[in-house]
Amino acid sequence: METLIFGTFEQLSEGLEKKQFSSVELTKAFIARTRAIDKSVKAFLNFDEKKTLAEAEASDVRRSKGQNLSKLDGVPVGLKDIFAEKGQRLTCGSRMLEHFLSPYDATVVKKLKNAGAVLWGRLNMDEFAMGSSSENSAFQVTSNPWDLDRIPGGSSSGSAAAVAAGEVPLALGTDTGGSVRQPASMCGIVGLKPSYGRISRYGMVAYASSLDQAGPLARTTGGVAALLQVLSGADPKDSTCARVHVSDYLAATRSSEGKKWTLGVPEEYFGEGLDSEVKSSVEKAIHFYEAQGCVVKPIHLPSLEYAIPVYYIIATAEASSNLARYDGIRYTYRSPRAKNIDEVYDQSRREGLGEEVKRRILLGTYVLSSGYYDAFYGKAQKVRRLIHNDFMRAFAEVDALVTPTSPIPAFKKGEKTSNPLAMYLSDIYTISVNLAGLPAISFPCGFTGNGLPIGCQLIGKPWEETTLLSMAYAFEKHHPFNLKIPNL
Amino acid sequence: MTQYEAVIGLEVHVQLKTQSKLFTRVPYRYGAEPNALVDEVVLGLPGSLPVLNKAAILKTVQVGLVFGCEIAHQCKWDRKNYFYPDAPKNYQISQFDQPLCRGGHVEIELEGPARNIQGKHRKVALNRIHLEEDVGKLTHLGQTSWIDYNRAGTPLIEIVSEPDMHSSEEVFAYLKSLVMHLQYVGASDCDMEKGQLRCDANISLRPQGTTGLGTKVELKNLNSISGVCNGIRHEVNRQLHVLKQGKAVVQETRRWDADRSESFVMRSKEDAHDYRYFTDPDLCPICLSEADIQAQKKTLPELPFDKQERYLRTFQLPYTVTSVICPDKRLSDFFESALSFYAKSPLGVANWIANDLLRELAAEDMHQAWKNLKMEPRQVAALVELVDSGVISKQSAKEIFDVTFRTGEDPQKIVKDKGLEIAVDVDALKMMCGEIIDAFPKPAEEFRAGKEKALNVLKGQVVKRTQGKVPISEVDRLLREILSQ
Numbered sequence: 001m002e003t004l005i006f007g008t009f010e011q012l013s014e015g016l017e018k019k020q021f022s023s024v025e026l027t028k029a030f031i032a033r034t035r036a037i038d039k040s041v042k043a044f045l046n047f048d049e050k051k052t053l054a055e056a057e058a059s060d061v062r063r064s065k066g067q068n069l070s071k072l073d074g075v076p077v078g079l080k081d082i083f084a085e086k087g088q089r090l091t092c093g094s095r096m097l098e099h100f101l102s103p104y105d106a107t108v109v110k111k112l113k114n115a116g117a118v119l120w121g122r123l124n125m126d127e128f129a130m131g132s133s134s135e136n137s138a139f140q141v142t143s144n145p146w147d148l149d150r151i152p153g154g155s156s157s158g159s160a161a162a163v164a165a166g167e168v169p170l171a172l173g174t175d176t177g178g179s180v181r182q183p184a185s186m187c188g189i190v191g192l193k194p195s196y197g198r199i200s201r202y203g204m205v206a207y208a209s210s211l212d213q214a215g216p217l218a219r220t221t222g223g224v225a226a227l228l229q230v231l232s233g234a235d236p237k238d239s240t241c242a243r244v245h246v247s248d249y250l251a252a253t254r255s256s257e258g259k260k261w262t263l264g265v266p267e268e269y270f271g272e273g274l275d276s277e278v279k280s281s282v283e284k285a286i287h288f289y290e291a292q293g294c295v296v297k298p299i300h301l302p303s304l305e306y307a308i309p310v311y312y313i314i315a316t317a318e319a320s321s322n323l324a325r326y327d328g329i330r331y332t333y334r335s336p337r338a339k340n341i342d343e344v345y346d347q348s349r350r351e352g353l354g355e356e357v358k359r360r361i362l363l364g365t366y367v368l369s370s371g372y373y374d375a376f377y378g379k380a381q382k383v384r385r386l387i388h389n390d391f392m393r394a395f396a397e398v399d400a401l402v403t404p405t406s407p408i409p410a411f412k413k414g415e416k417t418s419n420p421l422a423m424y425l426s427d428i429y430t431i432s433v434n435l436a437g438l439p440a441i442s443f444p445c446g447f448t449g450n451g452l453p454i455g456c457q458l459i460g461k462p463w464e465e466t467t468l469l470s471m472a473y474a475f476e477k478h479h480p481f482n483l484k485i486p487n488l
Numbered sequence: 489m490t491q492y493e494a495v496i497g498l499e500v501h502v503q504l505k506t507q508s509k510l511f512t513r514v515p516y517r518y519g520a521e522p523n524a525l526v527d528e529v530v531l532g533l534p535g536s537l538p539v540l541n542k543a544a545i546l547k548t549v550q551v552g553l554v555f556g557c558e559i560a561h562q563c564k565w566d567r568k569n570y571f572y573p574d575a576p577k578n579y580q581i582s583q584f585d586q587p588l589c590r591g592g593h594v595e596i597e598l599e600g601p602a603r604n605i606q607g608k609h610r611k612v613a614l615n616r617i618h619l620e621e622d623v624g625k626l627t628h629l630g631q632t633s634w635i636d637y638n639r640a641g642t643p644l645i646e647i648v649s650e651p652d653m654h655s656s657e658e659v660f661a662y663l664k665s666l667v668m669h670l671q672y673v674g675a676s677d678c679d680m681e682k683g684q685l686r687c688d689a690n691i692s693l694r695p696q697g698t699t700g701l702g703t704k705v706e707l708k709n710l711n712s713i714s715g716v717c718n719g720i721r722h723e724v725n726r727q728l729h730v731l732k733q734g735k736a737v738v739q740e741t742r743r744w745d746a747d748r749s750e751s752f753v754m755r756s757k758e759d760a761h762d763y764r765y766f767t768d769p770d771l772c773p774i775c776l777s778e779a780d781i782q783a784q785k786k787t788l789p790e791l792p793f794d795k796q797e798r799y800l801r802t803f804q805l806p807y808t809v810t811s812v813i814c815p816d817k818r819l820s821d822f823f824e825s826a827l828s829f830y831a832k833s834p835l836g837v838a839n840w841i842a843n844d845l846l847r848e849l850a851a852e853d854m855h856q857a858w859k860n861l862k863m864e865p866r867q868v869a870a871l872v873e874l875v876d877s878g879v880i881s882k883q884s885a886k887e888i889f890d891v892t893f894r895t896g897e898d899p900q901k902i903v904k905d906k907g908l909e910i911a912v913d914v915d916a917l918k919m920m921c922g923e924i925i926d927a928f929p930k931p932a933e934e935f936r937a938g939k940e941k942a943l944n945v946l947k948g949q950v951v952k953r954t955q956g957k958v959p960i961s962e963v964d965r966l967l968r969e970i971l972s973q
Contacts, residue, residue, distance in 0.1 A: 084535045104528050106535055203535040209769035238537050239772050318769055321567050324578035325532045345571055368764035
């Protein structure tokens, strides 16, 4: 069973292809694993075993007729509880949507179904994707599989933890300011945030529309590439989803053997607040690339210091509007105490939304208010452009930037819950990437002395996911951290 | 005593007639089962996203061109944020600072001194026209409120005039012209009862002869054209009364109650919403090239006031007729089509259309009547020709019109079936035909020699001699009879 649940995507896909095991056998292994350990990991909010096994059976039938749909056919995939799946609960980690069943499929869910993927479970998250630790989930706190007393990162907490713990081989998360990369880094797996517009947002519940992007998580770059392959491409239901060429990511990842890239190291990312073990681990990764013949250059991103305030203005402004629909009138939680329309709004939102979500709605409402708009939202949009320009200037010289993913490894549960600003800082290296709409990948590059994973981030040019996957794979081949398994 | 002048601006919301809603493929139609015309986008369910319906943009561009607006080459979508159950997302997708159309004007025709005399024309300046999504409809029954989201998401244009009108008569003419033009380009049916056109008015008073603007009051819930006029007249008098008492008009929004002919305060200036407009991140900006705009210009029909002028110039039609036919494109299209079958008597054709056809159509629901209309333009043409050529009397023509209108049967057939030809003195006619043959021996000879066309010359002479008051078919028969002897 261990070989199955900790197998790489390639091993699982090949095993199905060669009929070494069936999709039902594979799926049952992950279900059993989940049943055995999720009480302590708490990655899953919901699952529907019958539904999932029926999908696995259907996959086996297809395969027996030689009609398998893709490399993903029969492979279990976990979904962050933010993707609409017809007939399934869609809570977004919020009391507000605790009982909401989605009547339709997100485009990514449709694409996964069309590829034959077996959808296993709804994974925990910070409420409405606002958070970095899962501690903002209304339902449970997910544990880091490497140290159950610590958080797994967030907001795609369940997605990262479930993959790391061997409960599902592949998972889908969303990344608005680092929510795929930061938990991937803290859980020792690979996570990719694609270019803005690479994957359809239709059916992915919005937090901050101009920053949100779905992203794959897996134990290796191969799994991430395979998922990205299936999920990418234009969608007539999402006007912000781009008509841009989609490569064969899995093949491209493998075909860049011995390539000599130019890597930029932004000095701003290695300053104050960076943990020394994280720093030395990432520097080792940089030396590795140098040793492989890559050119490494120092780079400056002067606007970067504004990334956090700009992010918290733009993201919260959009969120204040996006989340207005959760109002107690239609399909959400409604306060039983409300006696009139104003109370329905007030009480339902007061009781149905968590502290962090309310904090961001208030902040967003404030920065959009008449009289404050120009000073906050209008100014933030301009600085956002400057941040983008900084990156594009850098990309005139280099193929990618290499940085730590998170300044610190996984922290203890409860350590930062009373200090939102400290929590915000754990996304300091990832946030600017969303503001600029760029692709970025986080891959494991080492462990701390007490056995916590460390992630390295590569930031690429728009639409250049292939380069990032190739670079990460080049490292992964020589550093098989995926063979290291958490003790659970 | 200071004399005051009213200054009035209108905000008119018009539902666009498109196949589907503004941001999703669901259609809209009035009177459907509540909440039947919805999907996840209309309801704003978690995760749903809007996708623009291009047809709504093109229709708005057409409307803008009709009113001579400047069409934006680039504009964007904004979210207007406010909490109310009629807005499923608690924001409305609208256009705030970059409307699709700017400026322009609506030409209006004021009432003339008499029914048969055309009134003065003037231009009312427009500020802007923008596109937005409509909201749902609330119904309050006792302690319960019901929401119907069928209407939500329907494309709605807001036509904002400058404060450029000064009386309820001008407002009436403005709305009439607006409706006429919007119907002309097929942008909307503008049925106020179905909520396809809704109107708010901004009203202020200023001392006669000054140019500044007084404190304005916004008047809402003006649900019919007469309601608009009554409401405005009432508000102007109310403000006049306030000013004459030496008090100041308070800036506020008032709701017109047509049943009580009174208005009530809805909210004061202090309660004004902060809509927190910002660019909708789910939608891309709209980009229109000059070629796109020109292409829409080409789709525009001749506009009603231009048509009215042309009918007067080319056909010498009187105002009493043009004022009926020109405002309704269906009537003027019908007229021009009939004219293509029989061009000799534009007035005769126009009269039938402006009087008889319109009366019959208006007898029931006009829209339905047009849909079911059996009578064709060529049949009206034939009817006029039958009268002109003396085959039938005007009296019979009325009878034939009714039958054709009801059954769609051709007038010629009805004439034959019912024997409605004007009785002819066959002997006298035969004698006349004989005389003509004698007087024109050459064509008679040619006909006898087999030249069929030569008969037309003889027929023409008979028609000329009788001033057309004879049935041509009978003349034809008699000439052949004599010539074959």
